């Protein structure tokens with residue numbers, strides 16, 4: 001087996017560059033905006049789709065690292081971040097709503113993800129569920145309530161094809177995609193996005209804490225207005241609030257130990 005290099009090949013960082021707590025948006029352009037919610041925000045590095053800023057919350061080092069689109073690049077980010085010492089990850093993303101009652105602008109706090117993608121099959125058989133960490137889910141829910149954000153708890157569909165979600169009819173495998181979408185809906189999936197399954201499966205394997213909070217931009221099951229892509233204040237505040245809750249709880253647990 002090849003050892004991990006000292007400087008990680010893709011994220012371009014080494015031990016000490018980030019702390020334990022990391023936010024993971026897909027879009028590299030969202031990192032600077034998220035970092036503004038930290039104290040002492042600082043740009044660290046950029047390589048390919050991986051942009052990193054660090055800062056502090058309650059005096060603790062935190063980071064935001066973009067994953068790019070999809071599970072392949074996300075799995076690489078999580079692998080390399082775990083190798084340099086991170087152990088708590090929250091995906092901060094956008095998604096499409098999958099249940100008629102969801103209102104664009106509300107949040108989906110993920111308890112798990114449907115593994116409708118190929119990357120995690122390189123890690124665990126498909127029967128293994130992609131689940132979020134209970135402590136992270138609880139912290140996200142508390143933070144959403146503190147921020148007065150409407151939210152729904154549930155599973156996302158983590159898929160490989162954005163256009164397979166939005167224009168399934170034009171795909172040669174249309175009937176397959178439509179039938180499976182119907183099944184995900186009947187099973188109660190709340191939203192569709194592209195990275196959570198990889199984060200959750202790697203979290204299980206490496207015994208690190210993972211979760212995700214997704215802005216519901218539009219509802220595919222109840223067409224109506226979309227929220228603007230840039231309007232992520234509630235989503236980011238909820239993720240940052242959850243990190244603060246986890247930092248405080250971790251400190252108390254360390255003192256009690």
Ligand SMILES: O=P(O)(O)O[C@H]1O[C@H](CO)[C@@H](O)[C@H]1O
Nearest residue numbers: 025026027069093094193194
């Ligand atoms: O909002 P982000 O985190 O970029 O994520 C969502 O947006 C992208 C698709 O437009 C996919 O990466 C999907 O998961």
Ligand SMILES: O=c1cc[nH]c(=O)[nH]1
Nearest residue numbers: 094095096192193194
């Ligand atoms: O509908 C959507 C919105 C954001 N990201 C997705 O993958 N799907």
